[in-house]
Amino acid sequence: MxxxxxxxxxxxxxxxxxxxxxxxxxxxxxxxxxYDQHTKFQVFVSIDGKTLSPEETVARYKYKMKGWEQRSIDNIFSLISQYENTYGKDDNAQVTMIYSTNGHDEKKWTFKHE
Incomplete structure (x- = not known):
């Protein structure tokens, strides 16, 4: 016992x-x-000068790329970074996210290749 x-x-x-x-x-x-953060966000991706449509962006990352995220926005940063550093490493994609957490001012996140 x-x-x-x-x-x-x-x-x-x-x-x-x-x-x-x-x-x-x-x-x-x-x-x-x-989950104490609520973030409104939108992701923009361009490959070789061509901007992907919202549907193409969702298909690329297999996750919504616009809307509200109830969890930490770092989860989406991580998802994008993992994809771009593995499957998409040869695509030379330019990824930018505009987001606002808990109603604060908008911020810009840009993926940087490792």
Missing amino acids: KVRGFIGILFLCIQIGLIVHARFIPERFFCWAP
Whole structure:
């Protein structure tokens, strides 16, 4: 019985530690931390001077590229960066995102190749 209690307490302590950790990192993929950011955004992509349509941009990243994001906007930065550094690395895509988090002033994010 003591082993089960120890395992239960250890599990809860690990969960609390992960929640606290998630509050201090931009991406919050696997945590119980609340989604306290709401971001309005739009992504623009051009390849070899041709601007992709919204439909082509969604097909490229397999995720919405305009609208509201309830989670951290860093999740979308990460999604785009991962795609462009792997599958799209030879496309030389120019990616720009215009976004506003929690109603604040608009910001501009530009993907930079590694």
